[in-house]
Amino acid sequence: MKPTYILSAPLLFLFFFCYVPTKTMAATNIQKKTKTRLKVYYEKLPNSNKKISIILFKGSGKKMAGIKNAEIFLTTYNLEEEQVLTSLYTDANGEATLIIEANYLFPKDEHGYSIIKAMYHGADSLKAAKKQIKFMDLNIDISFDIVDSIKLITVSTFEIDSIGSKVPISGVELNIGVERLFSTLYLSKIKTKKGIGIMEFPNDIAGDSLGAINIIVKIDDDDDYGTITKSAKNNWGTIVDYSIAPNGRTLFGDEAPLWMIISVFVVLAGAWYHFILAIYKVLKIKKIEQNLLQKS
Amino acid sequence: MKAQVKANELLLENKAFIEKPNKQWFIRVFVLAVLICIGLYALVLQVIEGHLITGMRDNVVWGVYIVNFVFILGLSYAGALIAGVFHLARVEWAKPLQRILKLITVFSLIVGPIYILLCLGRPERLFNLFLYPRIQSPITWDLIAILTDLIFCVVYLYFTYIKDFALLRDNSNSLNLYGWRKKLYKFLALGYQNTPEQTKLLNQALDIMAAIIIPTSIIAYSLLAWLFGMNLKVGWHSAMTAPFFVLSAVYSGIALLIIIMWIYRKTQKLEKVFTDNHFLYLGFALVILSLFYGYFYFSQYITDWYNLQETANRLLDKYLDFSQYGFHFSIAIFLVAFLPSIIIGLPWFRSINSIVLTSVLVLAGLWVMRYLMIVPVLETPYLPMQDFRESWVHYSATWIEWSLTIAGISAFILFFIVASKFAPIIPISEMLEKKGENKLVIFYKTRRKLSKK
Amino acid sequence: MKDKKGNSRRKFLSAGLKIGVATAAGGLAAANVFEEPPTKGEKIKVLTTDGTVIEVEKPVTDCKINPCVPAKGVEARKGIPGRSFVMVIDLAKCKNARKCVESCQKGHDLLPDQELMKVYLMKDNPESEPFWFPKNCFHCDNPPCVKVCPVGATFKRTDNIVLVDADRCIGCKFCISACPYSARILNWADKESYASNDPSYSPETQVPGQHGTVSKCDFCPDRARVGKLPYCASSCPMGAIYFGDKNEDAVTNGEETLRFKELIKERVGYRYLEELGTEPNVYYLPPVNRMFPYERGFSKLSEEQKEILLNSISKP
Numbered sequence A: 001m002k003p004t005y006i007l008s009a010p011l012l013f014l015f016f017f018c019y020v021p022t023k024t025m026a027a028t029n030i031q032k033k034t035k036t037r038l039k040v041y042y043e044k045l046p047n048s049n050k051k052i053s054i055i056l057f058k059g060s061g062k063k064m065a066g067i068k069n070a071e072i073f074l075t076t077y078n079l080e081e082e083q084v085l086t087s088l089y090t091d092a093n094g095e096a097t098l099i100i101e102a103n104y105l106f107p108k109d110e111h112g113y114s115i116i117k118a119m120y121h122g123a124d125s126l127k128a129a130k131k132q133i134k135f136m137d138l139n140i141d142i143s144f145d146i147v148d149s150i151k152l153i154t155v156s157t158f159e160i161d162s163i164g165s166k167v168p169i170s171g172v173e174l175n176i177g178v179e180r181l182f183s184t185l186y187l188s189k190i191k192t193k194k195g196i197g198i199m200e201f202p203n204d205i206a207g208d209s210l211g212a213i214n215i216i217v218k219i220d221d222d223d224d225y226g227t228i229t230k231s232a233k234n235n236w237g238t239i240v241d242y243s244i245a246p247n248g249r250t251l252f253g254d255e256a257p258l259w260m261i262i263s264v265f266v267v268l269a270g271a272w273y274h275f276i277l278a279i280y281k282v283l284k285i286k287k288i289e290q291n292l293l294q295k296s
Numbered sequence B: 001m002k003a004q005v006k007a008n009e010l011l012l013e014n015k016a017f018i019e020k021p022n023k024q025w026f027i028r029v030f031v032l033a034v035l036i037c038i039g040l041y042a043l044v045l046q047v048i049e050g051h052l053i054t055g056m057r058d059n060v061v062w063g064v065y066i067v068n069f070v071f072i073l074g075l076s077y078a079g080a081l082i083a084g085v086f087h088l089a090r091v092e093w094a095k096p097l098q099r100i101l102k103l104i105t106v107f108s109l110i111v112g113p114i115y116i117l118l119c120l121g122r123p124e125r126l127f128n129l130f131l132y133p134r135i136q137s138p139i140t141w142d143l144i145a146i147l148t149d150l151i152f153c154v155v156y157l158y159f160t161y162i163k164d165f166a167l168l169r170d171n172s173n174s175l176n177l178y179g180w181r182k183k184l185y186k187f188l189a190l191g192y193q194n195t196p197e198q199t200k201l202l203n204q205a206l207d208i209m210a211a212i213i214i215p216t217s218i219i220a221y222s223l224l225a226w227l228f229g230m231n232l233k234v235g236w237h238s239a240m241t242a243p244f245f246v247l248s249a250v251y252s253g254i255a256l257l258i259i260i261m262w263i264y265r266k267t268q269k270l271e272k273v274f275t276d277n278h279f280l281y282l283g284f285a286l287v288i289l290s291l292f293y294g295y296f297y298f299s300q301y302i303t304d305w306y307n308l309q310e311t312a313n314r315l316l317d318k319y320l321d322f323s324q325y326g327f328h329f330s331i332a333i334f335l336v337a338f339l340p341s342i343i344i345g346l347p348w349f350r351s352i353n354s355i356v357l358t359s360v361l362v363l364a365g366l367w368v369m370r371y372l373m374i375v376p377v378l379e380t381p382y383l384p385m386q387d388f389r390e391s392w393v394h395y396s397a398t399w400i401e402w403s404l405t406i407a408g409i410s411a412f413i414l415f416f417i418v419a420s421k422f423a424p425i426i427p428i429s430e431m432l433e434k435k436g437e438n439k440l441v442i443f444y445k446t447r448r449k450l451s452k453k
Numbered sequence C: 001m002k003d004k005k006g007n008s009r010r011k012f013l014s015a016g017l018k019i020g021v022a023t024a025a026g027g028l029a030a031a032n033v034f035e036e037p038p039t040k041g042e043k044i045k046v047l048t049t050d051g052t053v054i055e056v057e058k059p060v061t062d063c064k065i066n067p068c069v070p071a072k073g074v075e076a077r078k079g080i081p082g083r084s085f086v087m088v089i090d091l092a093k094c095k096n097a098r099k100c101v102e103s104c105q106k107g108h109d110l111l112p113d114q115e116l117m118k119v120y121l122m123k124d125n126p127e128s129e130p131f132w133f134p135k136n137c138f139h140c141d142n143p144p145c146v147k148v149c150p151v152g153a154t155f156k157r158t159d160n161i162v163l164v165d166a167d168r169c170i171g172c173k174f175c176i177s178a179c180p181y182s183a184r185i186l187n188w189a190d191k192e193s194y195a196s197n198d199p200s201y202s203p204e205t206q207v208p209g210q211h212g213t214v215s216k217c218d219f220c221p222d223r224a225r226v227g228k229l230p231y232c233a234s235s236c237p238m239g240a241i242y243f244g245d246k247n248e249d250a251v252t253n254g255e256e257t258l259r260f261k262e263l264i265k266e267r268v269g270y271r272y273l274e275e276l277g278t279e280p281n282v283y284y285l286p287p288v289n290r291m292f293p294y295e296r297g298f299s300k301l302s303e304e305q306k307e308i309l310l311n312s313i314s315k316p
C-alpha cells in the first residue's frame, strides 16, 4: 500500500502543475483578440464602372487567412462630412466587392480626390480594423490612326472638372497591350505628355482569322488613379490560318490510310474465299452419302 | 481396301487409349483441374483488387502475361505452319505427327489469347474493339488475325479428323465406349464412306486448308511481332522483329512437338509410330533452327553493339550486366543457340532422351528469351527511371501471374489429355494412305496439260 | 515594391477565383468542393447612378471560350476552334519545388503517387551541371500513342491537345508503351471517388477517374475555357511554366506574358527528343543563367532518394 501513496503524490502534483496553467492560458487566449487588417483597392473597369474590392484578413504571409461573413462599412467624405455609402459582407475568402456605376456622382474634395473609408467593427475574437484610400477619377480615350502606313495608337488621359470640361492629365504611365486568352500581352509602356501618349503598333501581332484584336490600355495600381483598364477593338492583327495542314504519313487520325484498308480486305477476302470453298467441298461429302443410301 | 483393314487393326491395337477412361486418367484430370482452379482464384483476386496485385506498373505495363501470350501463340502458328508444309509437301514420315501439330495449333490458339485478356485493365470493354475499330492499330490487326486463324485452324483440325471419325464409327461396336460418343462419331463423320469421290473431295479440302493456313499463320504471327515492332521503344523498333518472331515460333513449335511425341510414345507405347527416326529428323531440324536463331540474334546484336545511341546502349548493358539480366541472358542464349548443336549436332551425346531433354531446355530458353525481349525493353525508356518505388522501376511477377501461367499450361495439357481420349493421337487413316495416292490437285492438272502438249 | 504588392494580391484573388470557378462549374473538380455553408458575401452590391444600392449575383467566371463547361462525348474529341495550345518550360527557373505536381494531383483527383507532371533530374553530358526537368505530356503533333490505340480512346484534337476518353479505354496499355516520353499512367488501384460512365465525366477534366484506364496530362482545356492557366502553370512559385495559344503567339506564366515566337527564338527553346519526329507542343528553355544551384531541389528529399536521382543520371 505504502509505495502507491508515495508514487501517487508526485503524480497528483504533476497533474495540477500541468493542468492548471494550461487552463488559465486558454482563458487569456480567448480574451486576447486577433489583429485584423483591411485592404481596399480601387479599379476602373473597361465600361467605366468603378470597382471597390475589399479584403479582410488576419495573419500575414503564408498564414494569411480571409475572414468570412464580416460586415464592412463603407463611407466617403462629402465636403468634410462623412457620408455612409453602404455595408458589405465578406465571402468565404474574406473578400467583398462594390460596383459603382459610371454615372454616379462620387463626391470629390477640392483637389479632385475621392475618398473611400472601410471599417470593420471587430468581433468576439477579432479586433476592429479600418482603412482609407483616396483616388482621382481619370478617363482614358483610345484612337487609332494610320500615318504613312505606320499604325499609331493614341491614348489621351483627362479628368472631367466640375463644369464638365476635359482637363488633360500628363505624366501618367500607361501599359498598352493586346488581349490574349489567359492574359494581356503588353507591348509597351508610355507616359502621357500634355495628356496624350502615342504608341507605334507593331505589324506582327497575331489576330484571329480576320485579324481582329482587342487593344488594352491599363494603368496599374497607380497611387492616384488606382487601376484603370480601357479597351478598344480593331483589325490590325495578322491573319492566322486556323486550318491544319495534315501530315501525309501520319496514322493518328480516325481513318486508316486507303492502302491499309484495301490490303486488309484483299488478304481477308482471299483467305475466306478459299475457306468457304473447302467447307463447300466437305459438305458435299454428306450429300454423296445420302445419294449412296438412296441408291442402295 | 488393304489400307482400310490395316487401319482397323491399328485402331483396335490401340483401343485402350480411347476407351472408357480409367482411374489414373481421372486423377490426372483432377490434378490439372486443381491447378486451373488456383489460377482462376488468382484471376478473381486480380479482378477484385485490380492490377496492382500483379507485378505490372507504369513502366513495365506488360509482364509475364504478354510473354506467355507471345510464346503460346508462337507455338500455335508453328504448329499450323509445320503441319501445312508437311502436308502440302507430302512428307511421308511426318504423317503420324500431323494430329499432334494440329492439336498444338488449336489448343494454344485457345489458351494464348486469354493472356492478353488478363493484361487488359478493362476486359469487360473488349466489345469496344468491334464498336470503334481502328485498322491502324496493331491490336486490331492481331484481333482479326487471331480470330481468322482460330476459325481456320479449328475447321482444319476437324477436317483432318473426319476420316478417323468414320473409322471410329465403323468400329464403335468393337470398342468399349459410352453411347453418346458413338452417336457423336456418327454425326461428326459427316457420312464419310471412303468412296473415291468423297476421298477426292476431302483431300482437296485438306489441301486448300493447308495452303491458306500457311500464309495465315505467317501473317498472323508477323502482325503479333509488329505489336512490338511498330512501337518507338528502343529494342523493339526494328525490321528484324517479324522474321525473328516467325523463326522463334517454328523453333519452339518443333521443340514442343518432340516433347509431346516422346510423352505419347512412352505412355501409349507408340514406338512403332513415333520411331527413332522421327526424333532424329526433328532433332536435326532443331539444330538447324538453333543455328538460324543464333544467326538472327547475332545480326541483331552486333548491329546494336555498333550503335552508340544512349538508350540502346543502356539496354544492351542490361543484357550484359551480371547484376541485372546477364545470367538470364547468357544461360538462355546458350540453351537456344548452342545447346542443340552440341547435344544433337555432335554424335557423342545424341540419343532419344538427350534430344527430348534438349527440347525441354530449348523451350524454357525460348521462353526466357521472350521475357528478355519484352521486360528489359520496357524497363529502358528514353527518360531515366527516377522512381523512388522499387517495384515501379524493376518488374517482378507476383504469384498471381505465375499461378495463371501454370493454369494456362495445365489447361493446355488437359486439352491434350481429353483430345487423345476422344480420338487417336495419330491420324490412323491418313497414315496408312498409300504413297502417291493423294496427289496435289494443281500438280495433277499441270502434268495433264503438259502431257497433252 | 509596387510590383510585389501587386503579385501577392493577384495570387490572393486567384485563390479565391479558383473556388469560384469550381463551384460554378457544378462541382467540376471533386477535390475543390468545400462542404461549407454559403456566406453572406455571395452577392455583389452595386451603387447605381441614382444612389440606390442593389444586389446582383457575383459574376462567377469570366467565360473566355464558349461553352465554358468542359466538353463531353463527341464534342470533347473535336477541340476548341482556333486554338493551338503550347507550353514553354523555363528550365533555368525550376528548383524542384514540386508545386506543379501537387496542384495537378489535387486538380485531377490523383493518388499521391500518381504524377501526370513529373520532375526529373537530368544531365546532358558528363561535364555539364544537372538540372531539373519538369515533364508532362507533350501533346505531340504526330502522337505515337494515338496511332496504336485499337479503339480510338485516345485522340488528337484540333487545338493540339491529346486526350483520353476513359469511358472507352479498354486498358490495353499499348499507348503507355508507345509513348517515348513515359507520359501516360494507368489507374492501377481502385479508388472510392472513381466512377465509370459517370455523367459528369469529361475527358477534359478526367474527373471522376476510372479504374483500369489510362490517365495523362490533359493541358486543362476546362480551365482554359474560363481563362485559367493549367494547374501546373498557375501554381509554380518560380513562374517556370508558361502556357498559351500558339495562334495568338503568346504564352504566360500568370505574372508575365511573352511572345511565344520571340521567346523560343531568343532563348533558343528546344523540344525534347526532337529527333523522334513526334513534334511535341511543349518547349524547353535551356537551363542557362540559372537563378540558383540545382542542389536546392534536394531540400525535400532524403539522402537515399538523392542517391537514386544522381545515380540515374550518371553514365557509367
Ligand code: SF4
Pocket: C148, C149, C150, C151, C152, C153, C154, C164, C168, C169, C170, C171, C172, C173, C174, C175, C176, C213, C214
Ligand atoms: S490503354 Fe486505352 S487509350 Fe491506351 S491504347 Fe489501350 S484503349 Fe487506347
